[in-house]
Amino acid sequence: MNTSGKVIKCKAAVLWGLEQPFSIEEIEVAPPKAHEVRIKILATGICRTDNNATTGVMPAKFPVIVGHEAVGIVESIGEGVTSLKPGDKVIPLCVPQCGICSNCLKPDSNYCDMLDIVGKGVLSDGTSRFTCKGKPVYHYMNTSTFTEYTVVRDVAVAKIDAAAPPEKACLFGCAFTTGYGAAINTAKVTPGSTCAVFGLGGVGLSVIIGCKIAGASRIIGVDINPRKFEKAKAVGATECVNPKDHTKPISEVLKEMTGDSVRYTFEVTGNLDTMIDALASCHKNCGMSVVVGDPPASSVLTFDPMLVFDGRTWKGCIFGGWKPVNDLPKLVSDFMAKKFNLDELVTHILPFDKIEEGFNLLKKGESIRTVLTFQH
Structure with a gap:
């Protein structure tokens, strides 16, 4: 059945408001407009950033379809789309790459002006492509992947190897790309260095993979959930520590463990106190701490300025620093060539x-x- 140019009725998980459960509803998905693509979703990962939208930590306009880590097939394209065609296997991008804004034109920036982290919930013309029960349903982070079909801008799509397995390749839509890039691109971890990763979820484990590939000699996983330690060690952590097992601040524990301090730390939980702990845990003069986890919306961080005056570097990381349209196809190809294993x-x-x-x-x-x- 040819659905091009027609409204598609399908199932989606709709959030009607804050702290509400997901409701599986029949929705209508409009055809793509100019420079838009409609995608049939094959697989989508559950990320803590999606959960943060349900609690208000991440801004969203309700009712909304969240989800931002997926693989799908292009079902149809709008006018002016030249880089994609129906049948292409693709990753919708929560971080677009328009290629023309001042950020995209900078070789060392990937913070495209079309990035929606403020919860606008609409596409370029100011409207949604989703309706349910006669009411508009809003988009989330340019993607909205908790639905059988979604519509995104063509600059928010990366075409990937047709043979890539959706259940693994969807992780390139957020978790793996963000964590791996935080180590490789943002921190630029050096061979023989010591790293500590705070938070051992999907992104944290991906940071560990990046640190290992970069040649770090010691990778310490930090988490208050010891059930995650086995997985962390399986992907490359040399040891793990639970801050709750110690009365001292974790920065002192890590200093005692290493005999000096950690060269690179990564905060992957989005917790404000943990951000400061991670900063305090890296070497006071030549250390670098990277903020990878989503901080709560409208929050304010208070810290001792001596932590940076002494010489530490504190950096943020959006989507691993990758230019997504250009770089994701290469990353997926590396995965297909078994450069890294995502099974864990x-x-x-x-x-x-x-x-x-x-x-x-x-x-x-x-x-x-x-x-x-x-x-x-």
Whole structure:
């Protein structure tokens, strides 16, 4: 059946408001307009950033379809789309690459002006492509992947190897790309160095993979959930520590463990206190701490300025520093060539209608990444 140019009715997980459960609804997905693409979603990961939208930590306009880590197939394209065609296997991008804004034109910046982290919830013309029960339903982070079909801008799509398995390749839409790039691109971890990763979820484990590939000799995983230690060691952590097992600040514990201090630290939880702990844990003069986790919206961080006056470097990281349209196809090709293994990151694969179960696994700390699959 040719659906090009027609409204598609399909199932989606709609959030009607804050602290509400996901509701599987029939929605209508409009055809793509100029420079837009409609995508049939094959698999999508559950990320803590999506959960943050349900609690207000990340801004969203309700009702909304969240989800931002997925693989799909291009179903149809709008006028003016030249880089993609129906049938292409793609990753929708929460960080677009328009190629013409001042940020995209900078070789060392990937913070495209079309990035939506303020929760506008609409596409370029100021409207949504989703409706449910006669009401508009809003987009999330340019992507909205908790639905059988979504519509995104063509600059927010990366074409990937057609043979890439969706259940693994979807992690390139956020978790792996962000964590791996934080080590490789943002920190530029050096061979023989010592690293500490605060938070051992899907992104944190991806940071560890990046540190290992970069040649770090010691990688310390830090988490208050010891059930994650086995996975962390499986991907490259040399040891793990639980701050709750110690009465001293974790920065002192790490200094005692290393005999000096850690050269690179990564904060991957989005917790404000942990950000300061991670900063204090890196070497006071030549250390670098990278903020990878999403901080709460409208929050303010208070810290001792001596932590940076002494010479530490404090950096933020958006999507691993990658130019996504250019770089994701290469990263997926590296994965297909077995440069890195993502098996340890995916702990659960569930059908899409089990989305609440997937989020419960996340909240209980029982999963690294749960991937939802669609039966079209």
